Amino acid sequence: MESEGSDGRVGDDEQTDRYRHLIEHVQDAVVEFELVDQEPIVVSVNRSFVDVFGYDADAIRGQPLNEWVVPDWKIAEARGLDANTSSGEINYQEVTRETANGLREFLYRGIPYEDGVGSGGFAVYTDLTEIARNERRLKVLNRILRHNLRNNANIVAGHTTRLLAEFDEPDAATIESAATVERAARELERLAEEAGHIRRILQRTTDETVDIDVGTVVRTVVDEHRRRSPNAVIDVTVDDGETVLADDRLRYAIDGLVDNAIEHNPSEAPRVHVRLDDPTDEPDATAAEWAVLHVEDDGPRIPLNERDVIQDDEAISPTYHGSGLGLWLTELTVEAFGGELSFGVSDDLGGNDVSIRLRRP
Template identity: 30%
Template structure:
């Protein structure tokens, strides 16, 4: 006699169909038990299903089963995931659905089960990949970020943001426009245009300045891409890399190249021209021409020495240390007074001028003070130096009676104007000052006047005063 149609259908089902009594003992299994577990169905009939479950999952599944069949006033079904032992002693991940429905003909509760091993493996691989990515994001110096397509929601931002931009992740989570406050105001319009371009589906590659707490001295490189689904920008992803050191090196190379192409060439042209005039007619103004050669040659030697100091600064950049600024100014004054005894140099230095700076800051003060004396129109120039503590900063102000420093000179120095064949620095001294102060996380400020001369202020981060021994 042929078996009932429903039994044939059950045996062709891909899922394992079982009937268990209230204790969890198998009463019936279809043929899928063989393909999923490796057991013949008859081998498992009479066996307790819980004894074949992984010890870590057994109590959980038993509890859910008992809770389900205990309900008798309403229909209840639950789904559980667990590991079941196979005939070869391995384990297979199963998902079982069971309910509290039963009748006398069944003699138990129907449990339908399917193999979810591939899904579990895929989920684990995904979770491991996500964990590795999050560990990478947490430990990289690059800022990794993701926003919604209209910039209204922050979807991801790693901790590097706070050190690079100087803002907080909490602030952006509350208001996605908060990161705009960390961008240099003059660069902000370009950034906003790029944000709009990304929302339109365009890629972006740009650089701009960030971090108000560091006077916007950080340069960042940003690459970003829109994620488009069904013709709509749904997400915007990108990374931000701190390229401050790279930009600094590029500017350093540009300055040295500029110096070689313009300043040194011009000086050598002067020396050679004066030498040719002496050679052509040594009787005419030879002493004056020799003086010009000597003056320009000495300036070239000074430039060479500054270049040596600059290269040393680039090759072996030190970290800021605690510096007594008053002592550094006094040491700089001592060397300038020896070379320019006719100059009057007045100092008013407050107590507690202790900064975090490179030890080479003395060289920067010496350069600024010497310039203030050397370029004065008077034979007995006066230079006024004052120092004060303002909040978390140390300010050293140098006032001179010199002709106003050309605006393009200090605008190029501070990065407000690009260096070009038209706008190029006249020497290496101010650049050496700028780099020493910049590497000290400080800044140089310039104010010029036709009536009162120049005011140059060096601003350095304040450091705690040394603890007495």
């Protein structure tokens, strides 16, 4: 083994030992191979490869890698990736590969190298199987639940109206029962809609946020709620031209808070105030970097356990999970933009003060 040279650089053998130590303890499955006529021949594998693929290191060493891990119907795909590696190109692709226990899904990275003797490379496999399966399950559940919730809610609401029409003079108890059923049906419809919004939040990346005019988004949301809840008194204090880094999904977060402030307020005329912090009220550095949007109301406080669940201070359980999806929708939206959701008490209205902190452009 070469020692450290006079110039302070580590010798080749020591570098190799360190590299081997690193590869051996990487949690991803790693294969080192040499290319023979564009065919990857296994030189070595790390422990994770043995654990994930289930093949003994001695058995696979010196063997064509594709014969062990590539299903027959994926050979053409694998050869294309090998050709890229042979030409010096780094590959990134999601692939299906064969293990001793069946097929699994991986993020494959093929990294070529030239060592002066021949060409070879590394195949790095990150196991995505459970993530991919969970995504598919959630997608199926989302489609089924949203479809069934919406359809059954419409059926319940329609039949309730029809049943009431059968009574010549329904008594107060009958009317109240029908109204309760109809409210529950509308709540199911709203849950289905919010579930769809959450899915859109989780599916889209936030790598390319843009400058969004907060005032425009707030007024669009508030106008919609004024039409839906004409008895509510909703004030807006947001200047034009105030922008944050987000995208069009920001309306979901604001809509969730305004909706929550109205729907959970027993008052016949709920009061809501949507305002943006005056930058002069905060330290210069904070005001320059962050905008804080408040949605205040005069309703009862959001229960502590619901606030704790949203902010990860309380585990989600059958008892503590939140009364709806509105706050979850807001939290997930704000989180997607690298912001923060917080809960307080409104000094002006006496109810909740739920604030969204987002980065300025």
